[in-house]
Amino acid sequence: MVHAFIMVKTGAGESETLLSDVDGIEDVTEAHVVAGDYDIIAEVDAPEVYDVLHVAASGIQSLAGVLDTRTYVAMDD
Numbered sequence: 001m002v003h004a005f006i007m008v009k010t011g012a013g014e015s016e017t018l019l020s021d022v023d024g025i026e027d028v029t030e031a032h033v034v035a036g037d038y039d040i041i042a043e044v045d046a047p048e049v050y051d052v053l054h055v056a057a058s059g060i061q062s063l064a065g066v067l068d069t070r071t072y073v074a075m076d077d
Helices: 015-023 049-060
Strands: 002-011 028-033 038-045 066-073
Touching: 002 015, 002 049, 015 028, 015 038, 038 049, 049 066
Parallel strands: none
Antiparallel strands: 002 038, 002 066, 028 038
């Protein structure tokens, strides 16, 4: 199992609207609106690293209003 965090930058005022869309993507276990350089943090548990890539590229980045993502894979269990 691969545990990862995907930071999501959204357009102005779109974080709240996109939160439920991000949270509804398969393998996303939690998503939160946060303050800082990114607007949403999505927590992902997926079988393989490729599946995390799929969540980021085909899932989150394909949503209208998403400007940028950054993915961090956890190195511990």
